[in-house]
Amino acid sequence: MLKRRSNSYGRARDSSNTAPSSTSRDEEVAWEMRPGGMLVQKRGEKSDVPAPNLRLRIAFGAMRYEISAASQSTFGELKKVLTAETGLQPGEQRLLFRGKERENGEYLDMFGVKDRSKVILIQDPASIERRADEMRRNAKIQSAHRAISDVSVEVDKLAEQVSAIEKSIANGVKVAEVQITTLIEMLMRQAIKLDNISAEGDAVASKTLQGKRVQKCVESLDVLKISNANVKPVVVTTKWETFEPPPTTPQWEFFD
Numbered sequence: 001m002l003k004r005r006s007n008s009y010g011r012a013r014d015s016s017n018t019a020p021s022s023t024s025r026d027e028e029v030a031w032e033m034r035p036g037g038m039l040v041q042k043r044g045e046k047s048d049v050p051a052p053n054l055r056l057r058i059a060f061g062a063m064r065y066e067i068s069a070a071s072q073s074t075f076g077e078l079k080k081v082l083t084a085e086t087g088l089q090p091g092e093q094r095l096l097f098r099g100k101e102r103e104n105g106e107y108l109d110m111f112g113v114k115d116r117s118k119v120i121l122i123q124d125p126a127s128i129e130r131r132a133d134e135m136r137r138n139a140k141i142q143s144a145h146r147a148i149s150d151v152s153v154e155v156d157k158l159a160e161q162v163s164a165i166e167k168s169i170a171n172g173v174k175v176a177e178v179q180i181t182t183l184i185e186m187l188m189r190q191a192i193k194l195d196n197i198s199a200e201g202d203a204v205a206s207k208t209l210q211g212k213r214v215q216k217c218v219e220s221l222d223v224l225k226i227s228n229a230n231v232k233p234v235v236v237t238t239k240w241e242t243f244e245p246p247p248t249t250p251q252w253e254f255f256d
Helices: 007-026 075-086 125-170 177-195 203-229
Strands: 031-033 039-041 053-060 063-070 093-097 118-123
Touching (some): 063 075, 075 093, 125 177, 125 203
Parallel strands (some): 053 118
Antiparallel strands (some): 031 039
């Protein structure tokens, strides 16, 4: 025989059920579908339970790394950790797990990454080409610096000769014109060398500086050429002192 429940009991039970339902509405639980089809509680921004750390094996060509990462980390965060190990920037890395490349925003645990899992790291082909271009560019800049440095040494020597000619003319000493013209030709050769140097980066500033030095020396020599033409040569003569012999007087003998 089934006993009929009393109304009071039913009302009491109804009231007890309404309270948790209001509480559950206040604390709604969000759910998400994992790739494997499992329905799990959606990860919140704050969690009282710390995510377990995973020891991951990273294969990068012939190199092997073992790093620690939280299970709720993303593959993008894993790339940042690998930057310190490999020297590759996150944008230069591609991470493969279970044969597929993983995106930066994808979580490790959601794709089945467990302790001791193996993740393959490869360098992005585009970044390899960029690095090769950068290495070629740096080598070109270094070559330009060496060539400019060689020109600078020669310009230093020629500038000293210009200063010596300037001092001579200032002291009134006439300089052979061929000496000035030869010096100008040597400076112009250095200017041609500078023009043939393909400079990039900070080498451009060094090339421009040496070009201005050459130009300044040539302009100084052009002015000195005019000044040198107006210098009158100094004629050095030796004045000899002549002495006349003393007059000779006959000596007379006196006889008593």
